[in-house]
Amino acid sequence: MNNSGTIYGINGPVIYLKGETALKMSEMVHVGDEKLVGEVISLDSQTTTIQVYEETGGLRPGETVESTGAAVSVTLAPGILNNIFDGIERPLEMIAQEGGAFISRGVSVDSLDKTRKWETHLTVKVGDRLTPGTIIAEVPETRAILHKCMVPPDVYGQVVSVVPDGEYTIDETLVVIELRDGSKKELTMTQQWPIRVPRPVHHRYSASVPLVTGQRIIDTMFPIAKGGTAAIPGGFGTGKTMTQHQIAKWSDADIIVYIGCGERGNEMTQVLEEFGELEDPKTGNPLMDRTVLIANTSNMPVAAREASIYTGLTLAEYYRDMGYDVAIMADSTSRWAEALRELSGRLEEMPAEEGFPAYLASRLSAFYERAGMMQTLNGATGSVSIIGAVSPQGGDFSEPVTQNTKRFVRCFWGLDKSLAYARHFPAINWLTSYSEYVGDLSGWFTDNVSPKFVDYRNRLMTLLNQESSLMEIVKLIGGDVLPDDQKLTLEIAKVIRLGFLQQNAFHKDDTCVSLEKQFRMMDVILYLYKVSRKLIAMGMPMSVLKSEGIFERVIAIKYDVPNDNLQLLDMYKKDIDDFYNNVIAKNA
Incomplete structure (x- = not known):
């Protein structure tokens, strides 16, 4: 068996290879002469099914599919913050420089700048024993955030050599360690991590500290914990995006990951412009210094929309492992679910309620379960809080995405169009909303605000x-x-x-x-x-x-x-x- 194959059939973003190949499940591949990015989503002895993260127009049977030998992964290193990526971590600014305002197919750019030199302070010395998560170097990534370069989660060893403090690129060797088997391994600032695999932690804490947002109806009436999950469902024009903007601007999270998943292009443009101009109330620096944007608009391929959620989540987990509190704004999970539905239809899977795939609930569950306040592998405490907007058609909260989301989140901020039309913002309906964190956080409020x-x-x-x-x-x-x-x-x-x-x-x-x-x-x-x-x-x-x-x-x-x-x-x-x-x- 070889690690490549020939296209046999094409159905929108889904392509089929005939015969047995050496490709593995969830492996990233390059499709056709233009090297489009794809992922293996189904395998049997006769057929390999691949979803393509780019437009497949013009692709034809007979073109070759080549393996990369790795799962769809993100590059983790300094340079993530103050950046704007598409759904598979390609920097939009770099793409614009190469191909203009529209993303051309098969464009290949590095996720992060490999030529920039970063001021680096090494925190280990020769003879130190390193375990997963140990911080080996510190880099001032922006004026607001100190980037902590860590040992990958599966690496143990003893330091053999260390470079002096100075300026280095993300691919230059900082530390050489001797592994348990006697072999040597070079450690750089860079890690690769598959987007669909949660990053390991030591253990999970129960909810005990609120994510303070500065919004009264949230903080007082329906609070969310650091490491908590919340849904903001609402019809068109009720203020989902603006509520998320307010939380992104004012919450006491250290880092914001904003995922624009299938939203309108003009809405994402507004986010990019606003966040670029805003001053961080904590530091006085630009808010973008502690923000990363994942922009996957409604006219981009649906397969990449499905992946964008996991890309943002993996970036958030990486900063959590450094000991930061990260808040994810996912806008909107309904568009993500629609991408799942479209791909499921292409794969001719049996539809469930309203055409969504039968595994919609388990996918939503797996997404929200990656939130939490954790003790990381290096002993620090960090959290990932997920605030997902839901856009039910016609504002109908009984539809499957809203109902299944309610099962897996502990905070429900239901937006009401009658409040929004009456100019009452935030348009969170106090009668239909709830928070299961009130009891968990009561001790914190008693100790830090007032027993009353x-x-x-x-x-x-x-x-x-x-x-x-x-x-x-x-x-x-x-x-x-x-x-x-x-x-x-x-x-x-x-x-x-x-x-x-x-x-x-x-x-x-x-x-x-x-x-x-x-x-x-x-x-x-x-x-x-x-x-x-x-x-x-x-x-x-x-x-x-x-x-x-x-x-x-x-x-x-x-x-x-x-x-x-x-x-x-x-x-x-x-x-x-x-x-x-x-x-x-x-x-x-």
Whole structure:
């Protein structure tokens, strides 16, 4: 058997080879005269099936398929950050220099710059025993991130020689080690890793630390843990991408991996332009210094769209192994599932619900299960958090991708088109959303924010649920017939909705809010509720309470109290006490 074959049949991005070959499952191959990139996805004694990551127009039977001898892998080394790749880690900037604005077929460029010299500080010495994950060198990759070059996960040995500190390319030998069998191995900055294989770790921690995003409805109502998973489902125009942008900009993750999977080209262009101009609030450097973008737009081949998710995930795991907290924004997993469906149809597999393949659930599960907070092989702690957008057709959350995603994520931020059309952003519906991390993170909130934090959050949720029940009555018979205590519930719920849950991404003090400010805002709202209930119990009508304008003042806290002057919040309790005294004095 030889390690090449001849094309027998072509069906879109799927090609067939006749007869037995020496190709292996998941092996990367070069297809045809133009050397298109492909991957073996099915093998039997008669036929080999390959999916091609590039446009197959013009390919014909009889052309040769050559093996590369390796699985579809990514190159891991300094130079990943502040870069934009396609779905199989080809840098789009390099492709543009070679072939113009459109990606030409068969284009072959190095994933990372092999000529650039990096300032390198070696961290091992001759005689050291190295185990998988040991850091051998440190490279300032960007102004924000120190790149830690590690021993590959399957290598053990003793250091024989080390180069001095200096400037080196990613392929130059830094360390030579003697393996257990007596042979020598040269270690460089570069590793290759197959995208479909999770990188090994020492062990997984349970969720205990929140990923703080600065978005009140997320951090307070439906928090996500570092190493957690979340889904953002929503119809067209509900703000999935913008919610992910806000999390990417403001969350306390060290590194952002943004995967544009099958999204519109103009949307990806907006991401590229915005991220290039944004200043990192943590460091003052450009946000791109700690960001990597995987751009696989809707007009690119579907097979590469399917691979792009795994490419981004593998890059994230690599930085996690250095001890960083990485957040993945996958936009959108629905387009990824559609790529699976198209390829499954080409392969003539038996379709399941709505034409999706029967293995849709297991693929989604395998993707989200690669998230987590881990102890890495070198003893550091790092995490990969996955936030996946879901784009159900027509906003129907009962479709298979949304339903299967719900099974595997612990955070569900359901976007509501009626909220979006009412300009209420983030348009996360507090009645259909949930987070299973609230209990896991309560200890952290108690220790780092306030022992009352989770209790206040639960009280706000109770009021919002009561409002929902009361609104059913209001729709039937009108609000005037409600007793004053129920009218107060509706008024306080309105304060919570407009003053707390709604957030303005374009306001300097409202776009990102600290947990302390979030807690103190809840404290003021609940204090207003407590004082107002006292007045209602004394027989004061709701119309009198509303005439004082205190509810509007509390709603405006989010704009009126700067993030760097939270002491102003103490004045609001005094205002509420004055409101109480004024009402009693006027109606004595």
